[in-house]
Amino acid sequence: MELDHLVVGALTLDQGVAWCERVLGLSPAPGGSHALMGTHNRLLNISSPAYPRCYLEIIAIDPAAPGPVGRARWFDLDQPSLQQALRAQGPGLIHWVARVGQMDAALAQMRSEGVDAGEPVAAERGDLRWRIALRQDGRRLRREGLPTLIEWAPGGPHPADRLPASGVSLQRFEARDGLNVWLDTPRGDVRLSLLA
Template identity: 75%
Template sequence: MVMELDHLVVGAATLDEGIAWCERVLGVTPAPGGRHALMGTHNRLLNISAPAYPRTYLEIIAIDPEAPGPQGRARWFDLDQPALQAALRERGPGLIHWVSRVASLDASLAQWQGEGIDGGEPVAASRGSLSWRIALRPDGRRLRREGLPLLIEWGAAHPSDTLPACGVQLLSFEARDGLSARLATPGGELRLELLA
């Protein structure tokens, strides 16, 4: 299975807090994202593509207070878990997971299943001109203990194709012993570590 880093996920108690965090910590304002009706969340995006990490972005995500929750499943990235909600409220926004793109979501999930890993089931989603298939577990659990990402298969368009350059680039990424990423920002280098 060939996986490429697609995006880093920064969770926030509210989207406004996530935007303020991005402006304060990274020195830039994230671009508009949108609403995920499927999960009752909304986001903002930041292009962090670099030569070593093409078509890569940072997603700031929060529960959308104006949207109904998902039906029959928990929200992705453990956003419904009380421990993560408490961490986001008390410590502020932070890196909570990563997403990897694959050419065939079905084949990738089958390979993981053969290795005893429940990566979830393929679910179709869309927002505006973007469409994708994503692997979701009904419990919404991140595979962080296994050091594994959430898997995504994009349609024809990718968010980074239209996101403007912002002066932030991903320099390095590691997911072996916890999740960490090193970014070049307008103010210097910054290291993000897994929040919870």
């Protein structure tokens, strides 16, 4: 299991971009839309020697897209408590996603430990293909800072491989008693903690 990406939630993508420019000192690269979930994103390469192939995703509900059918959006984006926090505090770090090589085995291991991490769901954006573990209720795994699991298509592209160097690099990451990350940025050292 490796850190794949950090997730910053925002009420709107424009607010997320403004947050990135203000807090990290630069504008994120274009992302795209997720038809499966009715969300859209912007991306920022934060790879470093300690955390290769790592990026930051700024995500928001896409007002121009229909919502998902029969399930909630990922990362608690449909939850009133998260929407209220984003309204009150602005964009912020809401979750992390871990890359695994064998999704089914990883989920079986988590189930054996009493953790409902969801079921693998196929997703795509452009030519990117992946499977992501999702619960029907869309809830993040808050217990012990557990991540959402992702398995990229074998031999296929990964977002970080295409993103330009950003000048932001992940220096440290902790997900034991909450979620904390330390970034080297054009604005100096920046610490992000889980949005309350």
